[in-house]
Amino acid sequence: MYAALQDPVKPLLSDTMNDKKPARATIAAVAARAGVSPSAVSHVFNGRPNVSAATAARIRSAADELHWRPNYASRKVSGRGGRSLGLVVTRSGDTFERDPFFMRLIAGLTEPLAAIGWSLSLTLVRDTDEERVYREWWSEQRVDAFLLVDVRDDDPRILQVRELGAPAVLLGAPVDDLVPAVTVHDDAAYEEVLEHLAALGHRAISRVSDSPGLVHSRERDRRFVEAAERRGMTPTVLHWEPSAEDPVADVLRRSGAATALLVDSEAMAAEIIAHAPELGVRVPEQLSVIAWEDSWVSTLVRPRITALDAPVEESARTAVKLLEQLVNGERAVSQTVSARRLIVRESTARVPAPAPDPDREG
Amino acid sequence: MYAALQDPVKPLLSDTMNDKKPARATIAAVAARAGVSPSAVSHVFNGRPNVSAATAARIRSAADELHWRPNYASRKVSGRGGRSLGLVVTRSGDTFERDPFFMRLIAGLTEPLAAIGWSLSLTLVRDTDEERVYREWWSEQRVDAFLLVDVRDDDPRILQVRELGAPAVLLGAPVDDLVPAVTVHDDAAYEEVLEHLAALGHRAISRVSDSPGLVHSRERDRRFVEAAERRGMTPTVLHWEPSAEDPVADVLRRSGAATALLVDSEAMAAEIIAHAPELGVRVPEQLSVIAWEDSWVSTLVRPRITALDAPVEESARTAVKLLEQLVNGERAVSQTVSARRLIVRESTARVPAPAPDPDREG
DNA sequence: GTGAAAGCGCTAACAA
DNA sequence: TTGTTAGCGCTTTCAC
Numbered sequence: 205m206y207a208a209l210q211d212p213v214k215p216l217l218s219d220t221m222n223d224k225k226p227a228r229a230t231i232a233a234v235a236a237r238a239g240v241s242p243s244a245v246s247h248v249f250n251g252r253p254n255v256s257a258a259t260a261a262r263i264r265s266a267a268d269e270l271h272w273r274p275n276y277a278s279r280k281v282s283g284r285g286g287r288s289l290g291l292v293v294t295r296s297g298d299t300f301e302r303d304p305f306f307m308r309l310i311a312g313l314t315e316p317l318a319a320i321g322w323s324l325s326l327t328l329v330r331d332t333d334e335e336r337v338y339r340e341w342w343s344e345q346r347v348d349a350f351l352l353v354d355v356r357d358d359d360p361r362i363l364q365v366r367e368l369g370a371p372a373v374l375l376g377a378p379v380d381d382l383v384p385a386v387t388v389h390d391d392a393a394y395e396e397v398l399e400h401l402a403a404l405g406h407r408a409i410s411r412v413s414d415s416p417g418l419v420h421s422r423e424r425d426r427r428f429v430e431a432a433e434r435r436g437m438t439p440t441v442l443h444w445e446p447s448a449e450d451p452v453a454d455v456l457r458r459s460g461a462a463t464a465l466l467v468d469s470e471a472m473a474a475e476i477i478a479h480a481p482e483l484g485v486r487v488p489e490q491l492s493v494i495a496w497e498d499s500w501v502s503t504l505v506r507p508r509i510t511a512l513d514a515p516v517e518e519s520a521r522t523a524v525k526l527l528e529q530l531v532n533g534e535r536a537v538s539q540t541v542s543a544r545r546l547i548v549r550e551s552t553a554r555v556p557a558p559a560p561d562p563d564r565e566g
Numbered sequence: 567m568y569a570a571l572q573d574p575v576k577p578l579l580s581d582t583m584n585d586k587k588p589a590r591a592t593i594a595a596v597a598a599r600a601g602v603s604p605s606a607v608s609h610v611f612n613g614r615p616n617v618s619a620a621t622a623a624r625i626r627s628a629a630d631e632l633h634w635r636p637n638y639a640s641r642k643v644s645g646r647g648g649r650s651l652g653l654v655v656t657r658s659g660d661t662f663e664r665d666p667f668f669m670r671l672i673a674g675l676t677e678p679l680a681a682i683g684w685s686l687s688l689t690l691v692r693d694t695d696e697e698r699v700y701r702e703w704w705s706e707q708r709v710d711a712f713l714l715v716d717v718r719d720d721d722p723r724i725l726q727v728r729e730l731g732a733p734a735v736l737l738g739a740p741v742d743d744l745v746p747a748v749t750v751h752d753d754a755a756y757e758e759v760l761e762h763l764a765a766l767g768h769r770a771i772s773r774v775s776d777s778p779g780l781v782h783s784r785e786r787d788r789r790f791v792e793a794a795e796r797r798g799m800t801p802t803v804l805h806w807e808p809s810a811e812d813p814v815a816d817v818l819r820r821s822g823a824a825t826a827l828l829v830d831s832e833a834m835a836a837e838i839i840a841h842a843p844e845l846g847v848r849v850p851e852q853l854s855v856i857a858w859e860d861s862w863v864s865t866l867v868r869p870r871i872t873a874l875d876a877p878v879e880e881s882a883r884t885a886v887k888l889l890e891q892l893v894n895g896e897r898a899v900s901q902t903v904s905a906r907r908l909i910v911r912e913s914t915a916r917v918p919a920p921a922p923d924p925d926r927e928g
Numbered sequence: 929g930t931g932a933a934a935g936c937g938c939t940a941a942c943a944a
Numbered sequence: 945t946t947g948t949t950a951g952c953g954c955t956t957t958c959a960c
Contacts, residue, residue, distance in 0.1 A: 228705070228707070229705075230952095230953060230954085231953060231954060231955095232953080240930075240931085241930065241931045241932080242931090242953090242954080242955095243930075243931060243932080243933095243954095243955080243956075244929085244930060244931075245954095246954065246955055246956080247929095247930090247955090247956090249954095250955070250956090252956090254929060254930075255929065255930080256929060256930090259929080259930085271701065271705055272705060273702060273705040273706045274706065274953085274954070274955090275643070275706065275707050275952095275953055275954065276639075276706040276707050276708045277638075277639040277640075277642035277643050277648065277707055277952090277953080277954090278639075278643050278936090278952075278953035278954040278955085279953085279954060279955075280639035280936090280954095281637070281639050281640050281643050281935095281936045281937060281938080281952085281953080281954070281955090282935075282936050282937095282953080282954045282955040282956080283935090283936060283954090283955060283956080284954085284955070286639065288687070288708075297670075297673035297674070297676075297677075297879075300669065300672075300673050301666065301669040301670055301673055301861065301862060302862050304663065306669070307662065307663040307668070307669060308659075308663055310662075310688065310690075311659035311662050311663055311690055312659070314659075314688070314689045314690040315659075315690070317689075318689060318691075318699075323687045323688075323689060323703075323708060324687065324688050324689065325650070325685045325686065325687055325688075326672065326676070326685075326686050326687075326688050327676045327679075327680060327685060327686065328672075328673055328676045328677070329680075337680075339633065340635060341685075343590065343591075343633055343634060343635040344635045344636065344637065344638040345590070345637050345638050345639055345937095346638045346650075346685060471862070471866075474866045475866065478866055478867065478868050481868075499663065500663060500664050500833070501863070501866070504833075504836045504837065504840055504863070504866065504867055505840065505866055505867055505868075506840050506843075506867075506868075517659075592936095592937060592938085593937065593938060593939095594937080602946075602947085603946070603947045603948080604937090604938080604939095604947090605938095605939075605940075605946080605947065605948080605949095606945090606946065606947075607938095608938065608939055608940080609939090609940090609946090611938095612939075612940090614940090616945060616946080617945070617946080618945060618946090621945080621946085636937085636938070636939090637936095637937055637938065639936090639937080639938090640936075640937035640938040640939085640952090641937085641938060641939075642938095642952090643936085643937080643938070643939090643952045643953060643954080644937080644938045644939040644940080644951075644952050644953095645938090645939060645940080645951090645952060646938085646939070929960105930959105930960080931958100931959090931960080932957105932958090932959080932960095933956100933957090933958090933959100934955105934956090934957085934958105935954100935955090935956090935957105936953105936954085936955085936956105937952105938951105938952085939950105939951090939952085940949100940950090940951090941948100941949085941950085941951100942947100942948080942949080942950100943946100943947080943948070943949095944945105944946080944947075944948085
């Protein structure tokens with residue numbers, strides 16, 4: 205019995221700062237209450253088999269009565285890995301806010317993380333602070349793994365997490381064996397989109413993107429062009445210029461003969477759909493628009509946006525699974541999740557009757 | 567000098583698990599490298615004045631060279647309060663995703679938090695798990711304060727954080743002296759909205775909300791009715807029924823003679839604006855719509871939504887300031903931030919020429 | 929099946 | 945100004 209511990213050292217403390225802080229129970233208090241040693245309590249809460257069922261039960265109820273749970277920080281200090289996933293988003297508040305993808309991601313991450321006792325630490329940084337923040341979070345051991353999103357060409361973070369020895373999972377195309385990735389299978393998406401557009405008579409198609417530095421954006425450019433050419437279609441690739449006076453007008457001007465636009469983000473797609481008619485281009489009658497992401501936003505505008513829905517929640521779940529393997533020291537290999545699905549709504553339609561090109565008909 | 571520590575206990579360990587983990591430097595290693603005692607290092611990193619400038623510099627560079635920063639967990643264990651703010655959102659992924667407010671909040675929180683060395687832990691929970699999650703996060707000491715949003719009538723969390731002794735800041739109307747609140751000054755907003763509508767000839771106005779349990783929703787109901795009646799207008803209050811077959815049709819039906827709708831969320835407003843025309847009600851010609859929140863979404867739809875913009879970023883900053891005072895043991899008193907601003911766009915217009923009411927004219 | 933004791937990395941009185 | 949020392953709350957060998 206632990207008579208000496210019945211009265212842990214705390215009380216003096218709770219005298220001084222009395223009213224405010226309901227002094228937190230410690231493992232010693234729980235042990236005392238259950239009439240066992242602190243280590244017995246620890247054993248129970250760490251799934252060690254060396255405590256009798258009866259004692260374990262007694263310990264558990266003592267802990268419950270005191271509302272005690274193992275102190276996360278102490279636990280970390282004494283060797284049990286922590287359970288906090290860092291998500292550092294290198295975007296301005298503005299572009300972050302406009303991307304419903306992040307809401308879906310956060311919402312999707314939260315549940316599987318909770319299921320394994322992890323929490324999510326989230327921050328937005330300017331690109332100049334990115335490296336510093338990863339380094340600081342890791343060296344302070346504020347987080348125990350990273351989730352990498354918006355991966356760029358030659359992304360320095362890949363090297364950095366390797367250097368740091370930080371477990372990391374990447375959302376996007378795999379770039380390094382040491383950082384397992386969750387990839388959305390996109391091949392079928394190109395075919396599906398082009399098939400859909402071809403069936404509607406489209407032959408000239410522009411892809412519009414706004415994040416030229418991102419790996420996935422480059423990849424999409426390349427594969428879009430390939431897939432379109434394979435079908436004998438005429439692809440072009442355009443960059444959205446947010447700084448242009450009228451980005452929509454700018455894109456329309458540069459899209460030339462294209463009768464359909466495959467647009468990277470919903471925000472852009474929605475803007476085009478809303479603004480193009482004001483510039484005299486009706487959607488979908490004169491121009492079809494497809495978004496390469498989907499969320500509630502796609503159903504807000506009229507016409508509703510035909511969109512490629514990615515399995516964000518599935519990606520999140522898979523990323524968490526990889527994370528778990530990683531921190532357990534198991535082999536974690538990159539995963540591919542379900543393909544994007546084309547959701548046909550009203551922003552795509554049959555190509556307008558071609559004036560200059562007499563060998564096709566509407 | 568710390569010859570004995572030059573070679574901290576670690577090495578054996580880094581032998582066993584060699585390749586993977588670049589063993590993290592400890593305070594001892596830094597001290598050794600700088601030729602001082604660990605406490606000297608600690609002093610420097612905790613802003614104690616009792617280290618000479620020269621030594622401090624030496625210590626700092628040693629730390630830099632080793633990429634060392636004080637271990638967050640150890641620090642917590644040894645008494646320095648932690649620096650992690652918990653944001654527990656009791657919403658389904660779905661309603662969370664559809665509320666751009668949260669994106670703005672998260673983006674707004676992130677910067678001032680980083681400035682004081684805090685990070686944000688975020689999770690979504692079902693209401694049945696809410697109490698448990700707060701309790702667990704607190705008793706595990708995963709977080710060191712809470713930010714309370716979506717406060718409901720008789721919100722149990724107010725009592726709970728008080729019981730737990732957890733510092734908490736609330737977003738919304740103050741409900742308890744112990745939990746300082748950040749409130750958006752709304753009085754002017756009612757006046758501004760009603761003034762705007764009155765000037766356009768509107769007399770019958772419906773308020774539409776979808777979260778009847780939230781304190782702020784109730785408050786708005788009450789004050790909207792008061793303010794409207796004070797002006798001799800005819801207010802009604804409607805609840806949006808997401809489960810209705812066609813929620814928009816449902817609202818339009820129940821809004822009776824109202825010629826203007828004051829809608830709690832952008833998601834609802836956007837849906838009404840998109841769908842009402844399909845039901846034969848043109849916006850704004852036959853019906854004016856105002857949203858009680860603003861974000862990029864309001865400019866996506868046509869007509870663009872006339873909206874009340876809340877100073878979300880300012881609220882976030884203020885909340886962080888209160889939080890800081892709270893954890894420093896200073897007195898933290900509830901704050902009011904700037905008023906909502908009415909941003910007039912195209913979803914409000916002059917009331918349609920009244921057929922049944924001959925004493926007004928368009 | 930259970931407890932004593934050492935230690936995790938750090939902070940903070942207190943000495944020197 | 946600097947270092948010694950004793951914790952913080954927990955985990956984990958290793959005796960009992």
